[in-house]
Amino acid sequence: MRLFDFSLKLTGFEIDKAKEALAKIQSQSEKDFDDYIENQKREIVSYHLGYNTFYKNFGKSIDINNWESVPIMTKRHLQQPLEKRLSDSYTSKNVYVNKTSGSSGDPFIFAKNKWCHALTWAEIMNRFGWFGIDFNSSKQARFYGIPLDRKGYYKERIKDWFSKRYRFSVFDLSHSTFENVLSRFKSSRFDYINGYTSPIVQFAKFLREKNVVLKTVCPTLKVCIVTSEMLFEDDKVLLETQFGIPVVNEYGASELDLIAFQNSKDEWQVNSETLYVEILDDNDNVLPYGHEGRIVITSLYNKAHPFIRYDIGDIGILSEESTLRKPILKKLIGRTNDIVRLPSGKTAAGLTFYYITKSVIEDDGNVSEFVIEQLSLGTFKIKYVSKNELSSNEQRTISKAMVQYLEPEISITFEHVAKLNRSKSGKLKQFTSFIS
Numbered sequence: 001m002r003l004f005d006f007s008l009k010l011t012g013f014e015i016d017k018a019k020e021a022l023a024k025i026q027s028q029s030e031k032d033f034d035d036y037i038e039n040q041k042r043e044i045v046s047y048h049l050g051y052n053t054f055y056k057n058f059g060k061s062i063d064i065n066n067w068e069s070v071p072i073m074t075k076r077h078l079q080q081p082l083e084k085r086l087s088d089s090y091t092s093k094n095v096y097v098n099k100t101s102g103s104s105g106d107p108f109i110f111a112k113n114k115w116c117h118a119l120t121w122a123e124i125m126n127r128f129g130w131f132g133i134d135f136n137s138s139k140q141a142r143f144y145g146i147p148l149d150r151k152g153y154y155k156e157r158i159k160d161w162f163s164k165r166y167r168f169s170v171f172d173l174s175h176s177t178f179e180n181v182l183s184r185f186k187s188s189r190f191d192y193i194n195g196y197t198s199p200i201v202q203f204a205k206f207l208r209e210k211n212v213v214l215k216t217v218c219p220t221l222k223v224c225i226v227t228s229e230m231l232f233e234d235d236k237v238l239l240e241t242q243f244g245i246p247v248v249n250e251y252g253a254s255e256l257d258l259i260a261f262q263n264s265k266d267e268w269q270v271n272s273e274t275l276y277v278e279i280l281d282d283n284d285n286v287l288p289y290g291h292e293g294r295i296v297i298t299s300l301y302n303k304a305h306p307f308i309r310y311d312i313g314d315i316g317i318l319s320e321e322s323t324l325r326k327p328i329l330k331k332l333i334g335r336t337n338d339i340v341r342l343p344s345g346k347t348a349a350g351l352t353f354y355y356i357t358k359s360v361i362e363d364d365g366n367v368s369e370f371v372i373e374q375l376s377l378g379t380f381k382i383k384y385v386s387k388n389e390l391s392s393n394e395q396r397t398i399s400k401a402m403v404q405y406l407e408p409e410i411s412i413t414f415e416h417v418a419k420l421n422r423s424k425s426g427k428l429k430q431f432t433s434f435i436s
Helices: 001-009 016-026 030-051 051-060 116-128 150-162 175-189 199-209 231-241 350-361 394-404
Strands: 096-099 111-112 140-144 165-169 192-196 223-226 247-253 257-262 268-270 273-280 293-297 312-316 329-335 340-342 348-349 367-376 379-386 411-416 431-433
Touching: 001 016, 001 140, 001 150, 016 116, 030 273, 030 293, 096 116, 096 293, 116 257, 140 199, 150 165, 175 199, 199 223, 199 231, 199 367, 223 231, 231 247, 231 350, 257 273, 257 329, 257 411, 268 329, 273 312, 340 431, 394 411
Parallel strands: 140 165, 140 192, 192 223, 223 247, 367 431, 379 411
Antiparallel strands: 096 111, 247 257, 257 268, 273 293, 293 312, 312 329, 340 348, 367 379
16 A cells, blocks of 8 residues: 555545646646746736735735846744635635744744645655655664654654654753664664754764764665755765765755756756746846855745745755756755854855864764854854763964955854753754844
């Protein structure tokens, strides 16, 4: 029995029809695909202008024949009761309802009509299929968070059973926990690993210490797919070395869909079937391929709730090789709210700042994890987990590197901690600015 498909059908998601619809979209010629995108853009805007009171008020100045007249939507616009944002005939009882993680600092509850959510699953299953993964038969080693309340905990465990997943906790990354994880891999026929980047990287470091390549103890493994947190190139090399399998990078958003997925050519292929992705400058002008800007996304099928020219809060670049049918995400730079602001007025992406430090701080393998906090314009704190505390000389070396790459007159302090705090979902926020 195809249990995963059955579980989706059981909750009202027509997955078979969604797979057929996705295949039909993908089979179109280049010209037909261009027409398809333009028609879907026009159709979703027209629908919400006609049937969604919230969007009628939001988009009063829209000229249906001019896409650039469609206003940019942000998370702040959506922070009001869900009932006020739903389209006519939709209620919280006949839609898929969830909430964003809040990693952007602007959490909110959202909804998708069931057909839209079925297409989301069809898209995800299609992309995982590129690497021989079938959600109905392939067994997943899952590195995700899990609700700690009784009801939420058992609900996720039931979903895991239907989805052929075994979930490892990301809240305890101790050596003894990873010994148990390794034992599980030795006794289970896992087909793939999926989950948050940081705990998977920590597991790979544990394997490196033990001089173990995971595929030698679990030969059924095919691929590792990481999501939700930035994957740095040296971490990808570490994962591929210690797991002995390809590592694939996924980029998505719960309120939208799978946004981009690394293909077999190592390209971050953007989902053009159910989403329309644009890169905009600070004045909301569309940028040409190859230019860095804000990632703005339109959900082409969500009739229950508008996500039209929605600024997701990320900064990225679409490759010059992109087409409307096959956009390629050349680079994901970071979140717009993860910006380092320096005393001189200079700014830098938080993940760039993190990367500078990472190249120094993990050189000898002592530090297993760290995060950076900006406490004031010129003051930063590095919280880190390590076997031994950093010496004064090591701290000076790290501080010198940060000053060299950023600017003088900044202050860096260090705090040795037993473990780093993660969000309720289990994600690790690598850079946080406390400057309002």
